[in-house]
Amino acid sequence: MKVDKITGLFIEPTTNRVKFFHGVNVLAKLNPFLPDRVHENTSNSLTNADMINLHDEWGFNAVRIGTMWTAVQPYNNSHVQTAFLEKTKQLITDLYQHGLYALLDGHQDLLGPDMCGEGLPFWATSRALELRKFDRFSPLNKFPMPLPFELDHDNITGFPNKSQCVEHLFIDYYSTFESSNSFAGLYFEQEM
Secondary structure (H helix, E strand, O other): OEOOOOOEEEEEOOOEEEOOEEEEEEEOOOOOOOOOOOOOOOEEEOOOHHHHHHHHOOOOEEEEEEEHHHHHHOOOOOOOOHHHHHHHHHHHHHHOOOOOOEEEEEOOOOOOOOHOOOOHHHHHHHHHHHHHHOOOOOOOOOOOOOOOOOOOOOOOOOEOOOHHHOOOHHHHHHOHHHHHHHHHHHOOOOOO
């Protein structure tokens, strides 16, 4: 597959024709961060039977695979979970053997669990805030400031209560001081 530099369209090299992708999203937001490869279920599987149905019955040619940073580096920026990457590689190979392209999505929703989201490991959002010299523990900055409500936080993890998180609009959390400073740390701090 190549990309036309002028149009940005995907070009199939053997035919020199535009390739359109039509498919489904597969995103496992909880550990082990991969779909069930053995047991078919409508909410979280991608078995060989699922792949056959996607391609042969539904006419799809692509699957967007959510790939979470927290699955690759859950503990620190130097330790990589090679087992996760090997399983992802095997999934991509299996999809291709069923006529399905894999589109990898470096997925995150509101960065990490400390901001009612998932995708990034806690160490990464913490480091991004440290680099921005953001005091997340100040009452003026505490998540979800400046939103006009408070959330209970878990006594062990310090993360906001998930059941309370979903009572509010997802998009609003992007406007919190902690979220905007985390994004700034990720995009503007060279270490990140």
